Amino acid sequence: MQQPSLFDHRPERILIVDGHHLAYRNYFALGELTTSRGEPVQAVYGFARTLLKLLKEDGDCVIVVFDAPQPSFRHEQFAAYKAQRAPTPEDFKPQLEKIKQLVDLLGLARFELAGYEADDVIGSLAKKAEAEGYEVRIVTSDRDSYQLLSDKVRVLKPDGEEVTPETVREKYGVTVAQWVDFRALTGDASDNIPGVRGIGAKTAAKLLAEWGSLENLYAHLAEVTPPSVRKKLEAGREKAALSRALSEIHTDLAIEVDFAACHRRPVDREALRAFLEALEFGSILRELGLIEARSAEEAPWPPPPEAFLGYVLDRPQPMWAELKGLAGAWEGRVARGPARAKELARFEAVHALQAKDLTVWARREGVRVQPGEDPLLLAYLYDPTNSDPAATVRRYGAGDWSEDPAARALAAAELWRILGERLAGEEALWWLYREVERPLAGVLAEMEHAGVRVDVAYLEALSAELGREIAAIEAEVHRLAGRAFNLNSRDQLEVILYDELGLTPTRRTQKTGRRSTSAAALEALVGAHPIVERILAYRELSKLKGTYLDPLPRLVHPATGRIHTRYHQTGTATGRLSSSDPNLQNIPVRTEVGRRIRRAFVAEPGYVLVAADYSQIELRVLAHLSGDENLKRVFQERRDIHTQTASWMFGVPPEAVDPFRRRAAKTVNFGVLYGMSPHRLSRELGIEYAEAERFIQRYFESYPRVQAYIERTLEQAREKGYVETLFGRRRYIPDIRSRNRNVREAAERMAFNMPVQGTAADLMKLAMVKLAPEIRSLGARLILQVHDELVLEAPQERAEAVARVVREVMEGAWALDVPLEVEVGIGENWLEAK
Template sequence: MKRLYLLDAMALAYRAHYVFISRPLVNSKGQNTSAAYGFTTSLLKLMEDHAMDYLAVVFDAPGEEGTFRETLYEAYKAHREPPPEDLQANLPWIKEIVQALDIPLLEEPGVEADDVIGTLARRAESHGIEVVIVSPDKDFLQLLSPRITLYRPSRRGETFEPITEETFRQTYGIAPQQFIDVLALMGDPSDNVPGVPGIGEKTALQLIQQYGSVENLLAHAEEVPGKRAREGLLAHREAALLSKKLVTIHTDVPLRISWQAFHRAQPDSARLMRIFQELEFESLLRRLREEGLGGQSLPEPPEAEISFAFGPYQPLAVYDPKKANYRIVRNLTELEALLPQLEGHARLSIDTETTSTEAMWASLVGVAISWEKGQGVYLPTPLPDGTPTEVVLRRLAPYVQSVPLKVGQNLKYDLLVLARHGLELPPPYFDTMVAHYLIAPEEPHSLDVLARQYLHYQTVPIAELIGSGKDQKSMRDVAIDAVGPYACEDTDIALQLADVLAEELDRLGLRKIAEAMEFPLIEVLADMERTGIGIDRGVLREIGAQLEAELHQLEAEIYRLAGVAFTIGSPQQLAEVLFKRLGLKPRARTGTGRPSTKESVLEELATQHPLPGLVLDWRHLAKLKSTYVEGLEPLIHPETGRIHTTFNQTITATGRLSSSNPNLQNIPVRTEVGREIRRAFIPRPGWKLLSADYVQIELRILAAMSGDEALQRAFAEGQDIHAATAARVFHVPLAQVTPEQRRKAKMVNYGIPYGISAWGLAQRLRCPTREAQALIEEYQRAFPGVTRFLHQMVEKARQKGYVETLLGRRRYVPNINSPNRAERSMAERIAVNMPIQGTQADMIKLAMVHIYHRLRREGYRAKMILQVHDELVFEIPPEELDAVSQLVVEEMKRALPLEGVPIEVDIGIGDNWLDAH
């Protein structure tokens, strides 16, 4: 059977570019070659794995007249950003490489690549030819048939996921051609396809499963049970029908091309070698010389300056039961036989299988352990012979607890789950996810990504076991024989990764920060999450009633000003009031061409009429009510009666912690209602909350890192730093600084060190840009050390490609030398901001580790329970308040001393978080 492969060139080029976005490939000429390299390696991988004899690479070539979709809908793709400059610069190289490989390259003017691919696929299918479309674009799912398959690239690496008509039907429960209707309802913001407001993918699937098509759904729109979907369908009938036309791939484009034109005959190896030498693709040159693509024998290339090397090409390995020694313990006898085998090892890799991704809500399904490459053992809990979970863990405990080093991926989760089931795992730890976060903070850190990147290994996807979407099942319901190899593979791969990542930490000088801070912090965060914090339901309901009353007042005033009652949360109805009834002029438009009512538009309109400002207030209160007042109560754990937030250690590129479920970092503190929400967070009965907050810590770090004498002196003398800055900027004695001058100086202090522009400062101060520029220049003259330091940070980033904190934590700045001004400016802001914010993150993390261990070592009952920005929150029995307060201040001050600058910590104590703060 002949098979035709059709490659969606731009989608694959975009993917290749962004795979390397955090650490782009740049040759000695300063050219970003990421897209060309990623595209080429993926293409070669496909050719090697699938013996692709018939194929074509299809590019967009819409032409000056546009496409039929733009004729249908003028706003189609109107707001899509052009491809990044670096990607555009790679496209000619990609085309040259494709042609040198003797692969047909198709560009049909006036037609999108999707329609060319769709036409060729249907034409080939009609002649009995199998077709494989290679693209990450889900729009091609509508073309699937018994002879047409879609290969979607994995998020990272070079593997491809085949999607057939059968697997599509199993996943979505509809026919492939009905996916057109799903896409039409969803819309596509990136292409300005309007869709139907209020309908996302899940709802769209349910509706098409029930009604079959957009047309039939519109005919029965009034019967749709969901209010948002029903109102959207009734109000946007024409948009739905238009969207269906826009998302339908045309399969009847008049193309003049013969079957034989797709046949690969003879690659031009000499041309390929010249291209790879020009781009400095050392590993591809090596493959070309050794394998002789096309059978040609190639001479050794002349010496060239190679600025980087990717290493030899290696195909991805997969789980092979004949090679991997993975076992399952099925009864107590086998457990007892296993235990002696766990003794005497320097380290163990451990992983849990559970019923939930939320550690505080998960039930343990099993434990996997590995101690050498290619080996692993899985212990279901309970064992198949009925041995209870507590017995399994009790027998296991002394053996795993005594091992010198525990290895794993996302160990904090496993520590929490095991601790809740009675097994405590003491440090030290080596967490592969955390290690990679230090090595490459902005890249993905999942086990499958790391396995592909460092071990050239493709792990078994969890979806193969539990499925996905509405059909997803619990790991408890999966056969033990399927779970066992999956779990053992996780521990085996984590153990192998630990060796590779340890070498990387050493190479980059990051081992010390890992072992002194990030790895010990895992235990600290696990304990904080397990402890949680109390919530006063009565206060939540009281605040909810208060918000409800304020919302009603705002609604009444908004209706009075509008002269009509309407649904304030409806953008369409609000636009009707603002722009038709009140006659205000629209400032921006949505993708469907309607006047926009987004926040920035309302802020601008608020200067002309009071109603937009009141709508902003209404939105703020409504969000507080839904997110925190109504959103917190369902998160209260039924067993503990407390909230257990999750602290994320590997999310932010600066090193700061974040939190989720709930996100405590975003509780507003600048408004009275926002501050009131903190009143609902309480300690256990009879105890107190203590809040410890670093005072102006980022400015103190700036003073220390820059060595600026004036800034250091102001802190050393205990001056009000904003007043001291105002005195120098406005050239007045400190005692004569006005409140307005201090306010402006405060904006300057927190803006200029982070690269704020004159325009940005003017927006914050609500002053003319000329005045803001003058303030910036005065600041630069007043604090020359700061100005010099900021320039030095940018220059170091240009030279090294990354910036560092005082302790050596890195953040890569790939666009620091970009010819694109916007990208370069953003990179420069990162270059001056990250060393300061990252050093603050390092400081509070070290303080957390030291405080945690002192509290335990010295026998205190007090618990550290929250970390938010520069603040730590503790739950303390009254008799320990004085001693623990002193301990906390001591450790926060000496966590990371700053040369020439004192560190100050504010302490507050109260019966709730608001009073303590």
Template sequence: MDDTLYLLDGYSVIYRSYFAFFRNPLRNPRGENSSAVFGFFRTLFSLFREYQPRHFAVIMDSRVPTFRHEQYEQYKANRQETPEDLRAQIPVIEEILQALGVPSVRVDRYEADDVMATLAERCRSEGRPCRVISGDKDLLQLVGEPVRILRPGKDGIDEMDRDAVYRDWQVWPEQIRDFLSLIGDTSDNIPGVKGIGKKTAADLLSRYGTLENLYDHLDDLTPARRSKLDAGRHEAFLSRGLISLACDAPLPAGGADYELGDLDYQAAAPLMIAQGMTKLVEQTGVSPVVTEEGAGPGELPGDGAAPEKAPREGELGPSWSPRERAGLVLSRDEQERFAREGRCELVTTREDLTRWISRAREAGTFAFDVETDSLDPLTANPLGFSLACSADEACYIPLRGPEGALFQEEYLRQELRSLLTDPACRIVGQNFKYDYKILSRWGIRPGQIYFDTMIAAWLVDTSAGGYGLDRLARDYLGYRTIAFADLFSEGEAPAQKGRRGSSGDDRNFGDVPLDLAARYAGEDAFVTYRLYTVLDRLLDKREVRDIFTSLEMPLVPVLAEMETAGIGLDVFALEEYSRELSLTIERVEQEIHDLAGHPFNIASTRQLQEVLFQERKLQPLKKTKTGYSTDTAVLQELAREDPLPERVLAYRMYTKLRSTYVDALPRMVHPRTGRIHTSLNQTGTATGRLSSAEPNLQNIPVRDDQGRRIRDAFVPRQDWVFVSADYSQIELVVLAHLSGDEALMEAFRNGEDVHRRTAGLIFGVAPDEVSAEQRRIAKTINFGVMYGMSAFRLSNELGLPRKQAEEFIQAYFGTYQGIGRFIEATVARAEVEGEVRTLLGRPRPVPDILSRNKTVKAAVERVVVNTPIQGTAADIVKKAMLAVSQRLRQENLQARMILQVHDELILECPPGEEQQVRALLLEEMSGAVSLAVPLGVSVESGDRWGAMHQ
């Protein structure tokens, strides 16, 4: 029988879990940070699955200062105070451990390391295997049979025996204590010997074995080493005393064997669900959602209460939490209705079809969904349609199935057209832009697209991170949808799965038996209708009804038509540029190898680290898990003192241009249209900006020659031209309006060069005397201030001394005092309201605005200041898109919008319409909203995208 004792370093896993999600913390149903809780139990259950321990204990740190603080008052003095939202999670973890029945040990005045050392040495004396699970390097001194360390890492668990310790540290486990005594430990404020690094320490111990023997032979060392060690003698032995593990911690009486019995997952489940760990609960075999009679949604058998639904682990926050925050409580009847399966009728006769269309027309509002044979809207054919007029019942109208056609296509098209184009009918859909494109190609232009549940959920909570039907159903309704793979017998499911079918596989939704297809497709409709009933109320609770109805919903068909139109691409121009880039990359690669003195793999981080930091002796700036960082910011800094990093940056730029755009774009030309069709996503950002994907055309460099070469490859249809309208400095215009700063508003009202004016005010010179360098500094500050630019960042970007950068920022806020007041007022309001809004009312939750962690709070404050500015700019662009689209239709023009990038609209215009379109753009965009300062718009035209904005 395996009697191995497993000891888990509790705080090591807790801290690691918390900071793993530091930038995007996971949240429980109450909106509280739950990253540490989730990460801890994910690790714990993974260990249980992999090692199946019979004896196990979680070891926790002392709640009071330890004996080391008595030895050395400065011990761990430089550690930041534990974040409040992390400290709050520790009692939760301990409560769940107790409910599970997992032994937990804590000894006052002793660290967890000491408790683990005591237990490990007890195992050693008994000849009993012991495995210590921790990433703490101090514990490596325990390694030696039968004790080993299990170190969690991103690639799993690394088991450390004596050889493994030596491999990683070049010293043996019994030397780890002396090794750390020499190099010190900044995280614990252990001084070590100044000037002695890891390599030197390992070399010294390999020669002299121990710290005492090393100091007995100082005369054998070089003068430099002897001087450092002699000066640091006291610190070395002080450090060793602090690093030494106490193997005599007074363990609590009883439970010395720490036998792990059957875990009580049932008792722990409600506590875990309350923290949003539904999926982990499911993995234990306990069902968090039970719909049998007598148990409502979210209830556990035997529970008297019904815990709220929880988010999926690993996703940014619970998408359903706004329902709770807004105070929208579903009735018991609604909870039961929304959690159970609805009825799905298969419509196969004309009589049944007429009945359902009449029901939909009578209801006035209905959910509608299209099932297709492909995910590509440019080639997909409709297979059937689902319809729901209530939350309980839906139908599926198949156009064709496994046995062939069920309805004559033209007849079904005419019947559905009469319903979908009826101005008295309101269509509800989920991601209806896709359905719109399918229906348009099939000959139906839907009329009143009233409600898109995906867009509504995004407006209700822009931080949810995902708005697919499956997730929304689970999070808002407590309902689990049918998985697409379940429609096929084992081994027959297509390689690519989705709610709407599959592409790239012989089997698709058309192969599904009609009774099963009806259940699946009907579910899409009645779930969408249920979401509509919940989200419709939340639009009012969150005060986003107006922006939903007047801005986001009208934009759906506009974006659908833009995506369908696409944009032309000169493939031959990119192929020629690719050949040029290949030659340029070869030249730059050779320059790098010449500078290094030998060839190496520039794309290898490890090899580049060796060249930069070992061979060229450059000073490392920051460290990662794999060594010293070689990211762009580091290379830009290093390029100031060495030419090789600058060449590496050039190499990366050219290779990225070639792989991401020049070689990739031609492969994305659609075979049916011969054009590029990007996807313009409404729900991809928290600020409201549209995002572009497959391909992302918003990230093509704008101003440099390389980016212009790529844009030159985008062309209109033959004999047509591009007309581009671009807002001039729109975010600064919005900042002027929101801040009410007189100096900034005056500059825009007078049509001045704002950057030149700012430079003149900061540097105290007349605008016509401002140098190019002064204007560059002012421009960087003008745009940087809305992103919370610090003096440190300004110093790095402009290559200025830190003090001078601070003086520039102080001068800026002294010049534009209204901006400073705006920032202070915006942050103060967010601290009260827990959110920030754009000028048009678009909200963005900021739950961490009151965090006591300075780093977290500073990051959130930057978001708070930037969102009203960037989000308002995005809203203005969307309003302009709607106005331009309407004018094009009203004036019966052939010109069409095909692309929106940042603050720019791009239209494709036929001969004879260019001047009319230019005037239309200027009028509609400049008048999109009324601000305290004018909206500047520049309009250009050209036969290639790159020909504009030169």
């Protein structure tokens, strides 16, 4: 139903939007942005954001103008007009049509006129509005519009900068009246307006200041000095006249418009909501007030077992949180219940968004309940960018995500319904949900509730030791620098490194162009000065002390005496688990301090830790996915992959492979998974670029089907817009078609790495789901998962039996063309077990 306007009075100002220009600008400015179906929408989203910003000024009348699809009179005058422009990207055209649809749905006046460009329509509207006494703002970055400037007409750039006649005079040295003549002389490469060859902006401004206009300039051409300029003007006379004709905007088109009426903006709210929901613009739906609370009949508590629950915790960590609200929704009804753990005891399984967190809280309160259906896990499988409950609910038009538990319950039920329809026929994704993600939530709930014991006294002693070492390094850095300074200040460090010590910057910051002091920039300077290595050491130790040693004791729960890490199933694009509070994924395993931190994770008295680590799982997955016979044979015959690769790469027998060759092969083996370039390899191995190139070439000659797999995967990404794991988990790669080479190449690396890394993640999750019930009867429990490793706590007398079960289950998680191998260790702490 059409909504009446709230504004029937005369508008204060007319805003004229250059629709085509703004759409094109957003298309390139925002990079790739797609819906969960892979439909590009960056131009629509950016346009909508700019338009809504303009519409917030209620005193303005907003008119949007587009180029007509037919050629304009300028194309007839000059066949090469805009001919050198790159072809319009195919995915821009459908976005432009959606933008026009959005303009109409917002109730805005929209104009395009056959035979004319948007500029001419804009110019005619601006002069008509000016004549009627309105203030006018033209929203565009197109400099052709500067000829329209006056006391009442301004150009408003999308970034907010306002251009006035004074701006033009100060920046270009010409008046608005001279702007078309200025463009006639200088030309415009973007529109293929030729101008006069050899006449730049400064010369053009000087000529117009002296002669007033292009016409007068050519009328007195014989008097122009110096002769070289006169000669250029004479040679370019026809081009100047043509350029002027092409540059001049027509302001006399007969366009009927009632500026007072266009201010009323009637909006079809239902159609606009449906349009924005289809594009998954949840934040815009919310901003426009189009997300409505789902209507529901109030019913008495308790709800039926199949109801979706909505709950509110006062903090994200369920082991530390208090329940502030609880509700259930089913079949258009909603029931509010007491915020008590015993209310959950009536449910065999909890159906909710982030169901795991509610069950962890319930277990803490003594109520054992399993996570059930979780629409967020389903949304994550549909599109791995769906990681946040509020954004996901709004994205699919399932309602709003407020602090009201009833609203959350209704949103969860509606999201489940919507996704059920969208995933109809998606058998692989449903299999992943039923067999992997949903049961894994129960395993993770047990792990989070169980927690892990840490040796607090040991951590505090190690922190004090590191503090002394950090202070000593800081003193050494000051000595090498020749003076004291704040090591944590990037500005002071920049001055020390590049001004006072004279080191050559290896990279600059993207936004400011300043000389970078990032870890990557400093690593490239290692060897240039001893201060660099000491700064890197200072940063590494400070990070470990600040991230782990100091916070870990504070994270020990007073009731359990253990640390309860939170695991996130929707935190990564590849399917890997992530963790927080604390994040255990980032403890370095190759540094001495990282290993010593692992020593702090200990078993309870009478128990030991069992650590099980998949050996080279990603390379084994690569062998299976690529089908490369050489790679498969190495693993099938249980040979050392790095030694064998080195043997083939360097043309020597395996027994002749020295440590450098094995290290080179190991670097290439893992580097190829991440698209390692010869430049990176040369830096890591300290070899010449050409030699690094040969190493990579020999690798692909040794494993020819690996390169074919990479090409096959990239082709799938370009064709379908996504890649997938062995089990059908998807990752959308919209940047695979980017025109920016760096962006595109990064997307390509992402594309061929994800199926390998994601399949390895799926295998780990499958192993966890299968392992949890097997070890329960042995009195053991899973307590940690980090990358390719699981850590269990087992009764000391059953540790060997637990280790055997763990190896058997993990190695048998799924049958690949090559065997999975697991290294298992037992110890009183994580370091010993590792």
